[in-house]
Amino acid sequence: MVARRAEEVFLEMAWEVGLLALLSALIYPGIIFLVVIALFYQWVDRRFYAKLQNRYGPIYTGPRGILQPVADLIKLLAKEDIEPSAVDKQIFRAVPVLILTMPLTALFMIPITGTWALASFEGDLIFIIFLMTLIAILAFLGGWSSTNIFSTLGGMRAALQALGYEVPMAVSFMGPAILAGSLSVSKIVQWQASHGLWAILLNPLGFGIVIVAFLAELERIPFDIPEAETEIVAGWQTEFSGRKLALIRLALDLELVLASGLVTALFLGGPTGPIPIIPGIAWFMIKTLVLVLIFSNLRALFARFRIDQMVSGSWKYLVPLSILQIVMLELLLGWLSF
Amino acid sequence: MKNLSENTFSVPFGPQHPALKEPENFMFTVDGERVVDVKIRLGYVHRGGEKAFEARTYTQGLYLVERICGICAMAHQLCYVNNVEALIDVEIPRRADYIRTIIAELERIHSHLLWVGVAGHEVGWDTLFMYAWRDREVVLDLMELTTGNRVLHASNTIGGVRRDLTSEMISRIRKGMKLLKERTNYYKAMIPKERTLMKRAVGVGVLKPQDAVALCAVGPTLRASGIKRDVRRDDPYSAYDETPFDVITYDGCDVASRVLVRVDEILESIKILNYALEHLPSGPIAVRLPRGVPAGENVSMVEAPRGEDIHYLKSNGTDKPERYKVRAPTLANWPAVGAMIKGGYIADIPIVLAAIDPCMSCTDRMTFTEVNSAKSWQWSRDELRRYSLKWRGK
Amino acid sequence: MAMQNELVKSLAKKPATLLYPFEKYDSIPGSRGKVVIDITKCIGCGLCIRDCPAFALEMVGKGPTCDMKWYITRCVFCGQCVETCPRSAIIQETTYDLAGAEKAALVIEYKRPKSS
Numbered sequence: 001m002v003a004r005r006a007e008e009v010f011l012e013m014a015w016e017v018g019l020l021a022l023l024s025a026l027i028y029p030g031i032i033f034l035v036v037i038a039l040f041y042q043w044v045d046r047r048f049y050a051k052l053q054n055r056y057g058p059i060y061t062g063p064r065g066i067l068q069p070v071a072d073l074i075k076l077l078a079k080e081d082i083e084p085s086a087v088d089k090q091i092f093r094a095v096p097v098l099i100l101t102m103p104l105t106a107l108f109m110i111p112i113t114g115t116w117a118l119a120s121f122e123g124d125l126i127f128i129i130f131l132m133t134l135i136a137i138l139a140f141l142g143g144w145s146s147t148n149i150f151s152t153l154g155g156m157r158a159a160l161q162a163l164g165y166e167v168p169m170a171v172s173f174m175g176p177a178i179l180a181g182s183l184s185v186s187k188i189v190q191w192q193a194s195h196g197l198w199a200i201l202l203n204p205l206g207f208g209i210v211i212v213a214f215l216a217e218l219e220r221i222p223f224d225i226p227e228a229e230t231e232i233v234a235g236w237q238t239e240f241s242g243r244k245l246a247l248i249r250l251a252l253d254l255e256l257v258l259a260s261g262l263v264t265a266l267f268l269g270g271p272t273g274p275i276p277i278i279p280g281i282a283w284f285m286i287k288t289l290v291l292v293l294i295f296s297n298l299r300a301l302f303a304r305f306r307i308d309q310m311v312s313g314s315w316k317y318l319v320p321l322s323i324l325q326i327v328m329l330e331l332l333l334g335w336l337s338f
Numbered sequence: 339m340k341n342l343s344e345n346t347f348s349v350p351f352g353p354q355h356p357a358l359k360e361p362e363n364f365m366f367t368v369d370g371e372r373v374v375d376v377k378i379r380l381g382y383v384h385r386g387g388e389k390a391f392e393a394r395t396y397t398q399g400l401y402l403v404e405r406i407c408g409i410c411a412m413a414h415q416l417c418y419v420n421n422v423e424a425l426i427d428v429e430i431p432r433r434a435d436y437i438r439t440i441i442a443e444l445e446r447i448h449s450h451l452l453w454v455g456v457a458g459h460e461v462g463w464d465t466l467f468m469y470a471w472r473d474r475e476v477v478l479d480l481m482e483l484t485t486g487n488r489v490l491h492a493s494n495t496i497g498g499v500r501r502d503l504t505s506e507m508i509s510r511i512r513k514g515m516k517l518l519k520e521r522t523n524y525y526k527a528m529i530p531k532e533r534t535l536m537k538r539a540v541g542v543g544v545l546k547p548q549d550a551v552a553l554c555a556v557g558p559t560l561r562a563s564g565i566k567r568d569v570r571r572d573d574p575y576s577a578y579d580e581t582p583f584d585v586i587t588y589d590g591c592d593v594a595s596r597v598l599v600r601v602d603e604i605l606e607s608i609k610i611l612n613y614a615l616e617h618l619p620s621g622p623i624a625v626r627l628p629r630g631v632p633a634g635e636n637v638s639m640v641e642a643p644r645g646e647d648i649h650y651l652k653s654n655g656t657d658k659p660e661r662y663k664v665r666a667p668t669l670a671n672w673p674a675v676g677a678m679i680k681g682g683y684i685a686d687i688p689i690v691l692a693a694i695d696p697c698m699s700c701t702d703r704m705t706f707t708e709v710n711s712a713k714s715w716q717w718s719r720d721e722l723r724r725y726s727l728k729w730r731g732k
Numbered sequence: 733m734a735m736q737n738e739l740v741k742s743l744a745k746k747p748a749t750l751l752y753p754f755e756k757y758d759s760i761p762g763s764r765g766k767v768v769i770d771i772t773k774c775i776g777c778g779l780c781i782r783d784c785p786a787f788a789l790e791m792v793g794k795g796p797t798c799d800m801k802w803y804i805t806r807c808v809f810c811g812q813c814v815e816t817c818p819r820s821a822i823i824q825e826t827t828y829d830l831a832g833a834e835k836a837a838l839v840i841e842y843k844r845p846k847s848s
Binding site: 052053054055149150153221222224225228229231232233300301302303304305306307308309 | 347348349350355356357371458461462463464465466468469472532534535537538683684685686687688
Binding site for chain 3: 394395397398399400401402405465466469472475479482483486487490492495500501524528529531532533
């Protein structure tokens with residue numbers, strides 16, 4: 001009878017753990033929480049960008065306009081979804097859904113509430129880089145399947161731009177990985193928390209390069225070349241409308257959360273801070289908000305580059321600088337251990 | 339359609355396109371990102387204006403002519419009244435000449451500030467757009483104060499101007515000019531230092547001086563290629579024979595030079611304005627003229643913000659003109675655009691198109707000519723519409 | 733990087749936007765807005781109708797007992813009628829918010845008081 005009760009207890013516990021994991025993945029800090037954060041960051045970005053330009057930004061929907069991104073999302077979901085007859089139907093319909101799942105999947109591997117992410121394994125940093133490359137490929141596929149001249153141009157530019165920013169970004173990510181001796185984002189955060197120093201102090205150049213490379217990945221000015229509004233209408237997103245466009249827009253917002261979350265985890269110590277009573281989630285939000293404000297400022301400051309200038313500039317300046325940073329870091333570590 | 343050995347395809351720009359503020363169609367033949375050829379198709383804003391002149395009296399024509407373009411309104415109206423006053427052969431009071439100069443220069447400042455913002459927007463720099471258009475509000479408020487309306491000022495009448503400048507208006511204009519001078523000096527200092535903008539503008543849309551003259555470019559497009567031509571200097575009208583100013587030229591021949599030419603012209607306009615306000619002569623602002631214009635022909639030219647604007651008037655002694663022809667500056671700049679954009683990138687198209695400050699409303703005129711009989715005629719908008727419906731088979 | 737100072741300064745400034753319709757725009761005096769006809773001064777000469785470039789004025793009746801109609805939808809607010817009228821019966825106010833939801837609201841009739 002005792003053995004049977006142990007079995008029952010074991011099953012109950014497994015069921016509870018499973019339910020807790022499911023709820024974490026779905027609600028907090030899972031999908032619903034991430035979507036709410038993504039929409040909130042979009043509002044912060046729009047208000048700050050507007051303030052820099054001496055105007056208001058959204059102020060009417062909800063208190064101080066905070067519900068404007070939600071209103072935009074709901075409006076897009078309710079609009080008519082026009083599908084041109086010449087598109088490649090399967091890819092065209094799959095791209096918005098897939099492009100939404102990429103940043104969500106990557107976000108599960110970034111520590112948000114504590115020093116451990118929802119899912120972590122050795123090498124998940126490489127997996128995250130892989131997912132971000134997939135996003136660029138999906139942008140290209142979205143433009144290609146639209147069979148519209150502007151979409152094709154935008155898709156080609158998205159692929160070209162990925163060729164530009166991938167290498168310096170990946171090389172700069174190796175800086176904190178070398179410091180922590182691990183390729184898992186959670187372990188890097190652990191290393192920064194246990195040693196009490198942030199990787200940016202030893203990797204300042206890498207931090208700068210990552211910010212620039214992420215501007216290119218998020219397709220923000222000065223690198224919003226794949227969707228340059230005045231040149232190619234809306235680039236690869238031209239033919240998407242209604243629900244598909246809503247999913248794409250949500251995916252781009254989630255990418256912003258992913259970018260700032262990843263930079264926070266790798267360079268700014270993740271959801272940890274000097275004052276112990278403040279919970280990890282608050283540290284995460286503060287640090288990522290600072291990064292969002294930096295991105296908005298850079299968006300207001302520059303004009304758009306041309307694609308050839310972007311790719312050649314990246315290979316002429318960013319790649320050598322990122323390699324230089326790794327060399328300097330190795331030399332510093334060697335000297336410190338000496 | 340597509341030559342397999344060539345790899346080129348056609349990209350249509352317009353008539354609806356975010357880069358164009360007004361509709362026209364450009365068919366670009368591109369090879370990857372390089373533009374190989376362009377076919378410019380105009381006519382989307384044709385409204386039958388020249389025929390409308392023939393159906394309206396000279397007084398009604400005053401307001402029709404300024405609606406050819408909202409931003410060059412004063413320039414068009416000035417050209418028109420110069421034509422009519424030359425036919426009537428009347429000398430207008432000197433005060434009216436000075437007031438016309440003041441309003442025309444205010445309009446030039448407005449147009450160039452608007453253009454600086456639009457150029458920023460075309461390269462993706464929306465912050466410059468917001469700031470330039472905020473500063474433009476100063477000029478618009480001054481226009482409303484002096485003429486009664488922000489654009490489409492209608493400050494001229496045949497024989498002079500309609501409103502006088504009071505001393506309060508003059509002091510408000512002076513204060514506005516001081517603020518604008520400070521802001522323009524800031525733009526002049528900052529724009530060459532902003533490397534992202536300069537990378538998009540230097541060496542882009544090059545128009546060599548001999549091409550500029552051969553293709554009949556006008557206005558800042560011509561002056562950015564180093565050629566000193568300005569109607570205010572070459573053939574002065576209103577008060578330009580007495581106000582000292584420099585004709586701004588730059589030698590860069592590219593989009594960056596056109597930006598700098600226009601920014602410097604804002605400063606020159608402020609200089610002209612201050613001089614005119616200081617030396618404003620007293621006297622009446624208009625002469626009362628009898629209705630009716632004697633028969634004859636006249637051509638008048640004016641330096642609109644976009645370049646040289648030519649109007650031709652033929653009168654047959656009645657109270658309505660017999661023929662009125664408008665050659666707006668943008669129409670003269672289109673062949674130059676064709677030369678500028680070939681060999682460039684697709685990404686350069688918006689900024690090169692914007693660099694000539696295109697005003698499609700000014701551009702579109704249409705004449706029907708029967709080649710064999712050398713007969714030519716105009717159609718009104720209703721006639722055009724009826725013809726188009728018939729052509730579509732409705 | 734050239735505009736960074738200006739951006740930082742903008743954070744402290746009040747936004748340049750006028751929150752119309754919650755903040756009303758005060759017209760500058762002399763601004764050309766609504767056309768108002770003092771019908772008691774009108775002599776029915778018809779000069780204003782001849783000079784209007786947009787055919788926005790209409791005479792109802794003839795001569796010194798006429799009424800006048802002004803079409804908001806056609807008027808371009810040029811003010812030529814104000815100058816042409818030999819009795820200065822037409823003035824222009826600065827009212828600019830003349831939009832209406834019904835067609836009837838977009839024609840203003842200036843009728844003479846009927847004396848019995």
